[in-house]
Amino acid sequence: MALAGVAFLAAVVLLRLPRAGYTLLAAALLFGLAGYAMQGSPGARAVPGRLAADAGRTGELLVQARREFFDSPMPPSRFLITSDAYARRGDQLRAAAFAESAVEENPNDIEAWTALGNALAEHAGGQLTPAALYAYGEAERRALGSPAPGYFLGLAMLRSGQPERTRAIWSELLASAPADARWRPVLAERLARLDGLLAQGIGQ
Numbered sequence: 001m002a003l004a005g006v007a008f009l010a011a012v013v014l015l016r017l018p019r020a021g022y023t024l025l026a027a028a029l030l031f032g033l034a035g036y037a038m039q040g041s042p043g044a045r046a047v048p049g050r051l052a053a054d055a056g057r058t059g060e061l062l063v064q065a066r067r068e069f070f071d072s073p074m075p076p077s078r079f080l081i082t083s084d085a086y087a088r089r090g091d092q093l094r095a096a097a098f099a100e101s102a103v104e105e106n107p108n109d110i111e112a113w114t115a116l117g118n119a120l121a122e123h124a125g126g127q128l129t130p131a132a133l134y135a136y137g138e139a140e141r142r143a144l145g146s147p148a149p150g151y152f153l154g155l156a157m158l159r160s161g162q163p164e165r166t167r168a169i170w171s172e173l174l175a176s177a178p179a180d181a182r183w184r185p186v187l188a189e190r191l192a193r194l195d196g197l198l199a200q201g202i203g204q
Contacts, residue, residue, distance in 0.1 A: 069148035113139035
């Protein structure tokens with residue numbers, strides 16, 4: 001009500017509303033107040049805590065899964081470490097910004113390109129945006145035999161409702177994987193699980 005009063009005074013004093021418009025403005029403000037009284041929820045939280053926690057858990061799982069594919073003695077770049085910290089908190093926008101800094105610093109950093117694709121897809125609610133596709137594409141172009149870009153591209157397609165395309169990508173990765181690749185059993189197990197879901201009618 002105080003804001004409505006201030007708005008009325010501002011219209012009269014600052015905007016020099018003609019006297020003939022006083023009634024119309026007062027009626028508009030009254031209808032606004034009535035609508036808020038019926039439907040407004042001033043005690044509601046702006047961002048549900050459960051959604052924020054779920055986003056953080058998803059980010060943590062994605063970071064852990066990506067690191068499985070890049071298990072090297074050398075730590076990630078400082079930008080990527082910061083990006084992962086934000087991803088674990090569910091702040092995918094800042095995670096993407098720091099991953100972008102990582103690829104600007106080293107355009108051949110496959111892990112950073114992959115992380116950028118993951119963050120962009122998560123920020124879009126699991127949807128594959130053109131920016132995410134570009135990041136995955138750059139990672140694949142520099143992959144040098146690494147399965148990570150293809151795996152996470154397939155995972156993003158699965159989350160965006162394209163399980164058949166996921167299966168095609170993962171099957172190709174598995175077929176071309178060296179027999180002694182340490183990630184081969186993991187990919188084979190996840191592909192078998194996807195086949196089971198497809199057999200039950202997922203995505204049909």
